[in-house]
Amino acid sequence: MDILKIENLTKVYNGKTVLDIPKLNIEAGKITAIIGPSGAGKSTLLSLINGIEKPDTGSIFFENEEFSKIKSFSPATIRRMALVFQKPVMFNASVYNNIAYGLKIRKMDKTLIGQKLTDAASFLGLSDLLDQKAITLSGGEAGRVSVARAMVIKPDLLLMDEPTANLDPANVAIIEDMIKKATQIYQTTVVVVTHNMFQAKRLADNIVFMLNGQVVSEGCAFDIFENPLDQRTQAFITGNMIY
Amino acid sequence: MLISLDPELYGIIGLSLKVTLTALFFAALTGIPLGVVLALKRFPGRSILMNIVNSLMSIPPVVVGLVVYILLSNQTGLVGDHRLLFTPTAMIIAQFLLALPLMMGLTSTAILSIDKLVKLTAKSLGATPFQVALKVVSEARFGLYSAMIVVFGRLLSEVGAVMMVGGNIRYMTRVMTTAIALQKGMGEFQTALALGMILLLMAFLINGILEILRNYGRAS
């Protein structure tokens, strides 16, 4: 089953078409990795799926609800997703209150929030930082907080834009583990943008390869990595792409 | 004169604070939400409104005083029969009108200085438009405290508007600034200077209190 169906989607910035996707489906309960060179439109695609940016033409269907230039997702649908931005932005508050934000605005019970926070923080090695002001965190710590902040919500659709870009190998492993657990235990659908081909291999069920705003190839990870039919895709994953 | 601190002086200090703080209170109550809307909402005429607000931020107090005077006066005023002219209420109204655009303008500047990604992050985590606005306001809180300090300073030191609609009536509408102007007019420079010192001291104390509030907000 597909949780997302994208049809004839385009996005134009300053007269330049940065995204042009005639058709793309995202399978529910699976991990999809979006790969592709810088400027390919990966982050733009995530912002559109999350409803933060509006498309210029075309639609995104979340289950059967349509989002387009003139139609917004309902608040309830928006609350079924969470996005981890490429650049982690900390609210000027404690680490605790940063991670708890998504739960607080959903009016979750305070004791329950406390429990979830303790769990998430110990998983991500943030337990000692909960009282620290989030704007004083190191880059990697902030990255982990922004992952935790989205994951505690337990969204049905988790969108992550290079969630491990700033992290050391140990923390990369922890976060990859959390992502896998989320799909296994909670059937979370994950769409993760990554520049790390090894990570894509380790994590993804499906791969979407983007280039110049277009989806050049997509399919199950095994096929894409072991037997890429498209020449540019092969060049990119083997690191031989010439820009 | 300073040492004897007669009851009249207490009355003047009290009225100054009452007028200025009341006007500040109502200006913050209305100006902050309006400034937030101005900064965050896209609506037709927004940039024109922003221009108007920014221009009104530097309007001379005497002009505001004049307008309120005309509105409240018996012959010409639209609301003249309430007999508000030359009362503290008239002074509060004039100072409120003086403060409102300043409060709105400084608020929207503070809000607009917050990284757009804060707004998007809140939204991406499921915040409703109102919750997004609350988050941005909370991120801009230090800017808002500063705005209040600026507006307070402008109101406390302002003489044109309170003179025009209050009339500097003894025991009734005389405040620090109009008293200073009067003493100077009578050649009592020493008294005028002493009053000026007291005014400065008041500003110092109130700013200290606001500063403590600001640090309290920062700690949380």
Ligand SMILES: Nc1ncnc2c1ncn2[C@@H]1O[C@H](COP(=O)(O)OP(=O)(O)OP(=O)(O)O)[C@@H](O)[C@H]1O
């Ligand atoms: N708000 C914007 N205004 C103008 N151009 C934009 C905007 N956002 C993105 N772009 C442009 O759209 C193109 C795609 O950007 P996007 O951020 O989606 O790329 P990306 O695939 O995420 O790249 P990276 O791997 O470097 O993060 C780029 O050329 C970028 O300059």
Ligand SMILES: [Mg+2]
């Ligand atoms: Mg990107």
